[in-house]
Amino acid sequence: MLRDLIIKRRSYRRFHQDTPIEPDTLKELVDLARLSSSAANLQPLKYLLSCDPLKNDLIFPYLAWAGYLKDWPGPCEGERPSAYIIILGDTEISQSFGCDHGIAAQSILLGATEKGLGGCMIGAVEMNGLRKALGILSRYEILLVLAIGKPKETVVIETVGPTGDVKYWHDDDGIHHVPKRTLDDIIVG
Ligand SMILES: Cc1cc2nc3c(=O)[nH]c(=O)nc-3n(C[C@H](O)[C@H](O)[C@H](O)COP(=O)(O)O)c2cc1C
Numbered sequence: 001m002l003r004d005l006i007i008k009r010r011s012y013r014r015f016h017q018d019t020p021i022e023p024d025t026l027k028e029l030v031d032l033a034r035l036s037s038s039a040a041n042l043q044p045l046k047y048l049l050s051c052d053p054l055k056n057d058l059i060f061p062y063l064a065w066a067g068y069l070k071d072w073p074g075p076c077e078g079e080r081p082s083a084y085i086i087i088l089g090d091t092e093i094s095q096s097f098g099c100d101h102g103i104a105a106q107s108i109l110l111g112a113t114e115k116g117l118g119g120c121m122i123g124a125v126e127m128n129g130l131r132k133a134l135g136i137l138s139r140y141e142i143l144l145v146l147a148i149g150k151p152k153e154t155v156v157i158e159t160v161g162p163t164g165d166v167k168y169w170h171d172d173d174g175i176h177h178v179p180k181r182t183l184d185d186i187i188v189g
Contacts, residue, residue: 009106012155016079027049039099039100044090045090045100059086081147084145090139125144
């Protein structure tokens, strides 16, 4: 079951933008992050939620999508996320956030997957612009943006070939292929 959920939780970048996501849904997802592990149990992460089209429009311009797909500028209007969860680090609690935000992000996206939603972690964020656009206080470090919506694309897992190329690609039918290394490749002893 968990394996199925992990396989289903792919990075989705095209969504049914007109499918709304309720604030309570985002809160349920953040609750999964709240219950996740945190180094020294400091729990320094805070969350900024958006599921309002106008607020979503403020966030979108500061995100970079699918760096390997050079001819794809990111989701067009109508295929953009319906919601975002922005993971912030509260510097009044800790100066370093280790891998807490990665764990939180995976918990949130697995929860989203279970609800029939999908998303993508976005680390390539124009931080200063986003900070200004949303009025995010300087005490908060912007760590990750999670784009969330009802997926409008198919993503399939491939095996990394002998050349070792890990770049994902879109085929002519718009299907997104994401290569993964084999178990033999990653277990070193
Ligand atoms: C920390 C982190 C940052 C990421 N940043 C971006 C990003 O800025 N833009 C993007 O389109 N995808 C981003 N991704 C998604 C990765 O490209 C994706 O995880 C990878 O292609 C593998 O696909 P999968 O998640 O379906 O396994 C990020 C993923 C992680 C874990």
